[in-house]
Each structure stands twice: as C-alpha cells, then as structure tokens.
Amino acid sequence: MKSSFRLNDNALRYLIFFSLVGSLFIHSFIKYGLLNQVVGFLLPKASAQVPxxxxxxxxxxxxxxxxxxDMIIGEDGSVTYPGSRGTETRIWTAGQSIGEFMELGDFETPELAIESLNLSTIARVQGINLSRLRLNDFQLTRWQTLPSLVKAVPGLGNRNVGSVPPIRDFALRFGLSGGRIADIARDSGLANVPLSRGINLRNYPLTSIPNLQNASINRFANWQDSKIIGVPGLSTLTWDNLPGLRSxxxxxxxxxxxxxxxxxxxxxxxxxxxxxxxxxxxxxxxxxxxxxxxxxxxxxxxxxxxxxxxxxxxxxxxxxxxxxxxxxxxxxxxxxxxxxxxxxxxxxxxxxxxxxxxxxxxxxxxxxxxxxxxxxxxxxxxxxxxxxxxxxxxxxxxx
Structure with missing residues (x-):
C-alpha cells in the first residue's frame, strides 16, 4: 500500500510541475507575440502578391x-455617396475583383491615362471579335443620347439616319426618319433621351454604330460612371497597355x-x-x-x-x-x-x-x-x- 501511495504522490508532483512549465510557456508565447507568429505561419495566405x-x-x-x-479585395464593404446621377451606392465583397465594382472615373489619373484607350485597341491586344458583342456590352452606351453620340463618334453626324440601324430605330420610335444623324440630334425632344430608352441595346451588334470602337473612352458623356467590367476586355487587359505608366x-x-x-x-x-x-x-x-x-x-x-x-x-x-x-x-x-x-x-x-x-x-x-x-x-x-x-x-x- 505504501509503495502505491508513493507512486501516486510522485505522479501528482510531476503533473503539477509540467502544468506550471506549460503555463509559463503559453504565457511567454502570448506576451512576446510568438503565438501570433506561429499561427500566422501555419495558416495559409489569403491570396498571392502581385507579379x-x-x-x-x-x-x-x-x-x-x-x-x-487579379486584384482581389480582402474585406467586405459598402458606402453611399452623392454622385453625378444623384445618390449612389457602392458594395463590394471579400474575394471579389475590383474590376467588378470600381469605375473608370476612380482611375482618371495621368499616371494611367485609362480614358485615352478605345475598344479597337483593347480588342486587338485581347484578341476580341467586337462584331460578336452587343451594344449593351459597352456599358456607357446605355446613357448616351444622340447629341452625345454625335460628339463622341467621329463622322457619325454626317451619316444618314437609315444607314445606322440602332439610330434609325431609335428615331422611328419617336416618329422621326430620314436626313442626317446630326440634324435629328438637334431635335430638342431627343436631346436628353438616352439611347436605351428608345431601343433594346441587346438587339444590335456593337459594330452597328460605325466607328464607335475607334472613339476614345473619354469622348463619351459621363464615361467615368462605367464599371471597369463595363468596357469589354478592360478588366483582363494588362497594365503595360495603359499609356500613362510610362511617365x-x-x-x-x-x-x-x-x-x-x-x-x-x-x-x-x-x-x-x-x-x-x-x-x-x-x-x-x-x-x-x-x-x-x-x-x-x-x-x-x-x-x-x-x-x-x-x-x-x-x-x-x-x-x-x-x-x-x-x-x-x-x-x-x-x-x-x-x-x-x-x-x-x-x-x-x-x-x-x-x-x-x-x-x-x-x-x-x-x-x-x-x-x-x-x-x-x-x-x-x-x-x-x-x-x-x-x-x-x-x-x-x-x-
């Protein structure tokens, strides 16, 4: 009986000793930040750094x-603010690409000069066939009016209304036909009517408005309000194609x-x-x-x-x-x-x-x-x- 008691007594002493050592060890980990470093080492990284x-x-x-x-945001967020079209709201989710919720105007800087690009340049670099896209795929066309399109697209005003299907159908929608597009655009009744209010932009190829693809982005009214993904091919365009970076x-x-x-x-x-x-x-x-x-x-x-x-x-x-x-x-x-x-x-x-x-x-x-x-x-x-x-x-x- 005495031998058994001594064995249990020794075991208890060892247990108390190692418990104290373990407590001190854990305390040191916390006090000196070692635990955070170990946990950080063991956990996988959220995402890779840039090349x-x-x-x-x-x-x-x-x-x-x-x-x-490839620019992936790490935290959720949302904000409401005054914008060019009244009160606007921006929402983003962790794991989302910034191209999905950031807009062209957010990057209106001389160091990028993103606004000087046009669809033809982007399509050529990316190997995109623009004739397979619809007008609706180019987001900023949704709020263009006839006057803003005439101002943005070189030579468009001199064309006959009937030669450009989306503009022909838009004009017919308001009881107008024939003549030059520039003349129709001067009609005061259409001055503030977005193209998307008169026609369904999904029904027309992107190339159905001649020279649209050759107009630089900043020629269009309120181009800053388009999302990055609203410009075909821009979200996957590498930044070496942004001319401002050279400066x-x-x-x-x-x-x-x-x-x-x-x-x-x-x-x-x-x-x-x-x-x-x-x-x-x-x-x-x-x-x-x-x-x-x-x-x-x-x-x-x-x-x-x-x-x-x-x-x-x-x-x-x-x-x-x-x-x-x-x-x-x-x-x-x-x-x-x-x-x-x-x-x-x-x-x-x-x-x-x-x-x-x-x-x-x-x-x-x-x-x-x-x-x-x-x-x-x-x-x-x-x-x-x-x-x-x-x-x-x-x-x-x-x-």
Missing amino acids: LINSPNGFTPDWSRLKFS LDLSFVAKVDLPLRDIEANRTRSISGSYQEGFNVPCLQNNCAHMEMSGIGETTGTQWMSGKFQKVNGGFGILKALNGGKEPTGRNPFGSGFKQVVWNIYEGSGKVETTMFFRICKTIPFIGRTCSPYFIGPVPFIEYREKDPIVLGRPNSLP
Missing part, C-alpha cells in the same frame, strides 16, 4: 502581368532595413502619410509598426508606418467625408490610381507585406472632380524582406 520585376532600382510590379481581374518617376529608392512590429510607439521620422497631410506624418500613438529604411544621406532611419494601425486624413471635395475622412497611412509611388500601404509585418522573419488601397472619384455637375480617401482594400501588393530595394516615389521630402 514583380526584381530590380536593383527597386521592386516594381510586372505591368505586363498585372490586371484588374512614372521611380528615381527615389531606398532599402528595407528593419521591420518593426506594433510594440514600437511615437515614431517621428516618417516617410508615410497622404496627399492631404504630406508624406512625413509622425506616428504619435502606442502602436507604430513600421519598416525602417536605409539609403543615401538622411533616408537612413526613416520609417514607413503601417496603415493597419495609423490612419491619416485623405480625400478632397464633397467625397472627402467618406470613411470619416480617414485612410491608412502610406505612399503613392506608382501614381494616384492606388495607394501602397504597409500592412502585415513579421519581425522574426524580416518580412513586410504591402497592400493596395483604392478610392472613389466622381465628376459632379457644377461641383467638379472630388475623391474619397483611399479606403477600399486591402488588395495584396508587393512583399519585401530585409535589404530589398523599394521604390518610394514622389515627393522625396525627408523628415
């Missing part, structure tokens, strides 16, 4: 492989020196921010995760703060009020079409994941152009490790 060109002058996206359809200034480059997590606080040598606040906005709070830079002169020691923790003022005009007027801190090294934001930082492995954030832009009658803060995201972008070159873009101001 890159690895250059000593800084990592840049491989524009020949980057397209809207980017990528000369301001540094290196990722040291990724530091959110235990960092009150950092003032910032090279991140926004167009509205500038790009040297200090992080005066407890969680200032960032990646520290190295480079020429005073570039060394500067800090690109994580937008996951620090928010800054953004946007202009009446849409500035969206998202409380805030956006994640970051930079715009590749132009104003999107913002690059430091997101996840893995201090142990020396890795930094950056993301893209987008904004809503509208041109409203009697008000002009207005843009929201960059708050639509995150969309996976470039991943860096220590000593990787990074393009900082303009401006090149240092704190």
Whole structure:
C-alpha cells in the first residue's frame, strides 16, 4: 500500500510541475507575440502578391502581368455617396475583383491615362471579335443620347439616319426618319433621351454604330460612371497597355532595413502619410509598426508606418467625408490610381507585406472632380524582406 501511495504522490508532483512549465510557456508565447507568429505561419495566405520585376532600382510590379481581374479585395464593404446621377451606392465583397465594382472615373489619373484607350485597341491586344458583342456590352452606351453620340463618334453626324440601324430605330420610335444623324440630334425632344430608352441595346451588334470602337473612352458623356467590367476586355487587359505608366518617376529608392512590429510607439521620422497631410506624418500613438529604411544621406532611419494601425486624413471635395475622412497611412509611388500601404509585418522573419488601397472619384455637375480617401482594400501588393530595394516615389521630402 505504501509503495502505491508513493507512486501516486510522485505522479501528482510531476503533473503539477509540467502544468506550471506549460503555463509559463503559453504565457511567454502570448506576451512576446510568438503565438501570433506561429499561427500566422501555419495558416495559409489569403491570396498571392502581385507579379514583380526584381530590380536593383527597386521592386516594381510586372505591368505586363498585372490586371484588374487579379486584384482581389480582402474585406467586405459598402458606402453611399452623392454622385453625378444623384445618390449612389457602392458594395463590394471579400474575394471579389475590383474590376467588378470600381469605375473608370476612380482611375482618371495621368499616371494611367485609362480614358485615352478605345475598344479597337483593347480588342486587338485581347484578341476580341467586337462584331460578336452587343451594344449593351459597352456599358456607357446605355446613357448616351444622340447629341452625345454625335460628339463622341467621329463622322457619325454626317451619316444618314437609315444607314445606322440602332439610330434609325431609335428615331422611328419617336416618329422621326430620314436626313442626317446630326440634324435629328438637334431635335430638342431627343436631346436628353438616352439611347436605351428608345431601343433594346441587346438587339444590335456593337459594330452597328460605325466607328464607335475607334472613339476614345473619354469622348463619351459621363464615361467615368462605367464599371471597369463595363468596357469589354478592360478588366483582363494588362497594365503595360495603359499609356500613362510610362511617365512614372521611380528615381527615389531606398532599402528595407528593419521591420518593426506594433510594440514600437511615437515614431517621428516618417516617410508615410497622404496627399492631404504630406508624406512625413509622425506616428504619435502606442502602436507604430513600421519598416525602417536605409539609403543615401538622411533616408537612413526613416520609417514607413503601417496603415493597419495609423490612419491619416485623405480625400478632397464633397467625397472627402467618406470613411470619416480617414485612410491608412502610406505612399503613392506608382501614381494616384492606388495607394501602397504597409500592412502585415513579421519581425522574426524580416518580412513586410504591402497592400493596395483604392478610392472613389466622381465628376459632379457644377461641383467638379472630388475623391474619397483611399479606403477600399486591402488588395495584396508587393512583399519585401530585409535589404530589398523599394521604390518610394514622389515627393522625396525627408523628415
């Protein structure tokens, strides 16, 4: 009996000992953030980063492989705002391509010049047979009027009404026939009547309006309101076909020196921010995760703060009020079409994941152009490790 009691007593001591050791081990995991790193390592990534060109002058996206359809948003969202057609609502779902809910006007920037494209150019690059598409497939035709079409499509006004079936049927619908299209377009009764109100656009081939495919997108009335997927082939068109990208200034480059997590606080040598606040906005709070830079002169020691923790003022005009007027801190090294934001930082492995954030832009009658803060995201972008070159873009101001 005594031998059995000693055995049970020893077992109890071992059990208490290992329970204490296990508790301390788990406490250390939580206190020093090791648990989060292990869980992050074990869990699969939500989506892949963008294809890159690895250059000593800084990592840049491989524009020949980057397209809207591959930009997948990571979080749900919705917003209601004043637009060119009254109150509008934008809704998006995690896992959705931004081409499905972002509009052409959101990317009206000289760095992309997306509006200078035409359907012929897109179709030639993509191998699309436009004669197999319908007028309704080109979304912005739905709100064009006869006057706006005459203005947009070269030579259309000089054609006879009967020679262009959709316009012939549209005119007949309102009791008009014969003559030049330009003359019919001057009829005050049709000046504000969209084409889609008189005819079913699905009944006509896209090529039934001669030269429509050769008109640049920005010649059409309210072209900014079309979704990216509303332009045939645009969502899968690689960005090397966007003419504005050739004008980017990528000369301001540094290196990722040291990724530091959110235990960092009150950092003032910032090279991140926004167009509205500038790009040297200090992080005066407890969680200032960032990646520290190295480079020429005073570039060394500067800090690109994580937008996951620090928010800054953004946007202009009446849409500035969206998202409380805030956006994640970051930079715009590749132009104003999107913002690059430091997101996840893995201090142990020396890795930094950056993301893209987008904004809503509208041109409203009697008000002009207005843009929201960059708050639509995150969309996976470039991943860096220590000593990787990074393009900082303009401006090149240092704190």
